[in-house]
Amino acid sequence: MTARVGVVTFPGSLDDRDAARAVGRAGAIAVPLWHGDRDLSGVDAVVLPGGFSYGDYLRCGAIARFAPVMAELVPAARAGLPVLGICNGFQILCEAHLLPGALTRNSGLRFISREVRVRVESTVTPWTHSYAPGQELTLVLKSGEGAYVAEAATLAGLEERGQVVARYVGASPNGSAAGIAGVRSESGSIVGLMPHPEHAIDALTGPGEDGLGFFTSAVRTLAAA
């Protein structure tokens, strides 16, 4: 059975097309999911793509959290459905309290679009297990509010439980606490990532193919389940 991975489109989602392409390259079927439908179409996993859902009004991801599709997604994710939130998707996962912490304005106060090196710190998630621990990847960072912040106790807990999925190599480009580029839920099935793996699946249109592993990891996990 070919895995079916849902890609949610909110009003203002921009990288939904790229996420669907990455899912397809990884060998799964990308299933478009609409923000206004309380329906996950029976998918095996979900990607919340990047963009400016609802125009980033109020706070990034703050309104998307209340979309009808989220009413289905939140309990399913809590029950173990693999979910990957990229950039704005990460912000939505934080706003929905599926992941701890929050994303705030870049320390340089400007939007940053650049290729960044990140180190994979946790490979126990369905989205990262095909990487080697400590493996360095080149992905694309493009965000204005990408600085990961959390209370000191939360950060300490994340480190203690190995919930930091990826960390920027070298100085944090946006002021993220402890150079955090991505985190996971305690169970590992939910991952939020600020840099974009879906823009790094083909050397013709991005920095290389390092990002494809997030999607092939999920496809392999689902095939094994």
Place this chain on the structure above:
Amino acid sequence: MTGTPSQDTVAQAAGTPDRPQPYADLGLTTEEYVRIAGMLGRRPTDAELAIYSVMWSEHCSYKSSRMHLRQFAEKAPRTAALLAGIGHNAGVVDIGQGYAVTFKLESHNHPSYVEPFQGAATGVGGIVRDILAMGARPVAVMDALRFGPADAPDTRRVLPGVVGGISFYGNCLGLPNIGGELAFDPCYAGNPLVNALCLGVMRHEDLKLAAANGPGNAVVLFGAKTGPDGIGGASVLASASFGDGTESSKRPSVQVGDPFKEKLLIECCLELYAAGLVLGIQDLGAAGVACATTELAAGGGAGIGMRVRLDAVPLRDASLGPAEILMSESQERMMAIVEPEGLDRFMSICGKWDVEATVIGEVTGTGRLEMTWHGDVVVDMPPRSAADEGPVYDRPAARPPGQQELQGDDPSRLARPGTGGELRASLLALLGSADAADKTWVTEQYDRYVRGETVLAMPQDAGLIRVDEHTSLGVALAVDGNGRYCLLDPYAGTQLALAEAYRNVAATGARPLAVTNCLNFGSPEDTSVMWQFTEAVRGLADACLALGVPVTGGNVSFYNQTADAAIQPTPIVGVLGVHDDVSKRLAIGFARPDCGVVLLGRGEAEFGGSLWAHVAHQHVGGRPPAVDLGAERNLAAVLAAAASEGLLAAAHDLSDGGLAIALAECCLAGGQGCAVRLPGDPFTSLFGESAARAVVAVVPGAEAEFAVLCASHGVPATELGVTGGSTLEVVDCFTIPLDELTAAHLGTLPALFG
């Protein structure tokens, strides 16, 4: 409901022929006002006056340029590729495999000086809607920018705002920004140039036109509500100079953009098109409802008219009256012609995207544009009188008094670097000058990755977008301009701008196909400026014919001047090319060692308007480099063939700063150094700006085949050396470590702008 007092109706206008009207404040001359009254057979109502004032403004009517722009059609090379040409929202070009692309450059100069962030943002929004209105999905944006001196305080206000506005709007729309250009000169202080380009892709059958047809069909206004933004912007802002004593009435009228609304509008329109529900469509830009209604009605052919209920327009500010509604430049709005039986589906698709849509009128067979306000007729006019029959001026033009002296002031008198050490220092100074410095500070604020089709983006010679993932068909785009060259000789300078963009597109391996332009000039009421303009247009039309690439559309921006001081004439030329296989694209970087470095083309001691003269001596004088369009064609043919046959590892056009800057950029972009031996006088070889040249890295083993290719096209090829190492070495002259080049190149803009 509304606090608006009773309005000036058609009946009142007929009964009060002598009532004074503020036509002069709206930018109309007495002659124009008299002509309007003649066309109507009475004085215009206030609402009609609003329509004429914006439609007959320089910005909308091209009244000072129109008679010259005709050359673009008259001299157009014969081509079957043009599906829609000049006069539409944007030109449409066949690129094969059933695909068409549409692209256009447009200025938003004046608003970007007044309010840099919103001015630039809404400039992007406006050109994107133009592309959308042709039936295409917008897929990429670019921008050409000019500012005053990089270290001037006002540039620190204007530049970050403009870049932030472009970043904000383009990024939120999910459109990759794939390139552009940025230059500085004191002449742009107070008159920055913000020219935005958008590229759209469609299937041939998706082409849409701005035409209202079929009496009884509905006129639907959809998108944002109408507010008091930018009222009179078209007539007053874009058609008068700053500094002539009336700023207070002009400066506050910049529109405010909401890219989230525009993103929804884009997706909504594309779904409406796909459902076959749109018979005709027009975006609302400058002149808003006035422009959209008159152009749709005028586009509908003989006998077509339109009846519009202005009180049905959804308002953000209930106090607006008919004239203000007509002139409002509120952003993110479109107007469509829809068959009554399709209205329910139309409304339901708009609902899906949360886009407000309102039927505000219907197409008629009366040949009149009629508008009512709570039942009273406030407009009753032939639509073409506003859209197509505006005034056309043959403005007097005269060669500027100092032109001969300017051309006689040859840079050969300037002190030149002679020793290896001096040449080395000159290279570093040029490479670190604001004009040639690394532009990452700007481009890092733009998303180039979204949509996953960007094959090349800045700092490459051209942007390259894949159109079809399965066939690898793509399009390359470059925009170029050089105000110094155009000041010295607007005819040749404009041809050089075209040649550079053409060469940049060719340097990716693409075949140049079509041209757009944005003509930025001072006041057309100045005979010197008008001479510059006529020379530029003539030069561009002649060169397009010679290169076989038609102009598909463009934009004119006059009045870029403060008091008597006009900007350098700055036509920005965009060239679009087709790439048959984007996987074979050429990039500028020397990324592998042991490749032969070859200079294509012939170099002469040409320094008029050069970057070296500008940076080293703040000098502009003499003549620009000679134009050789035959050589440009041959060079482009060599690059396309070499790319397709896989003979080259890199290619970079030579322009500002000549071979020296090109080699430095090749090394920095790819990470490999090179060692080269100059073919002649070191200073001329390094910094001369002769056109029709490129530097390439030849794949090891392909040298002989490449030499034959060059010879067969008559392109001079000079072997300079080889790639590799960690220095840029000019044998017997100087050596610069790449780290030192990087430091000189990267540090400038961050040091200036934080």
